[in-house]
Amino acid sequence: MICQRCQTEIDPGEEKEHLGRLLCEDCFMDTLSPAKGCDPWAVYSAKNLEQQTGGSITLTPLQSEILGILERTGGVEPPGLLQELQGKLTMPQLEREFATLRHMEKVRGERREGKIFLRLW
Ligand SMILES: [Zn+2]
Known part of the structure; x- marks a missing residue:
């Protein structure tokens, strides 16, 4: 294959x-983050924004919550993250938030024993 x-x-x-x-x-x-690699402008703007704001991007409460969960769990599979968010997001919405956070280099996907985990960058 x-x-x-x-x-x-x-x-x-x-x-x-x-x-x-x-x-x-x-x-x-x-x-999960389709813009990776094919959308350098988005990465550029996120980095640029980070510089302008002195390193701290203003995150939405949900994004902060996602980061908090990933920090607490040390990495979690997408369905597990959805569960932790207690129905605040659907999978497509989570994918969008995750893509945004990935542009900011706050989070990334990681493969562990054949499974995909979302974790802090
Ligand atoms: Zn491939």
């Missing part, structure tokens, strides 16, 4: 389907 995005060999059973494409877990994880 070959990942249709990065062309890496995927271990049997490890492949993920996203929008009709078979992806390796890394690429699948990237779909």
Whole structure:
């Protein structure tokens, strides 16, 4: 099985389907924050903003809560994070918040024993 995005060999059973494409877990994880790599402007603005504000970006209460959960848990799978947020967000909304936080380099995805964990940067 070959990942249709990065062309890496995927271990049997490890492949993920996203929008009709078979992806390796890394690429699948990237779909959580689709702007990575193809939206340098967003990264630039976030960094620029951080400089302008002296290193502290104003986070929304939800974003602060997400960071707090990741700090407390040391990393959590997306469904676990949703659970911790007690229904305040749907998965698509969480993906958007996560993408924003990832642009700020506050959070990132990590693969642990074949599972995707969200953690602090
Ligand atoms: Zn891939």
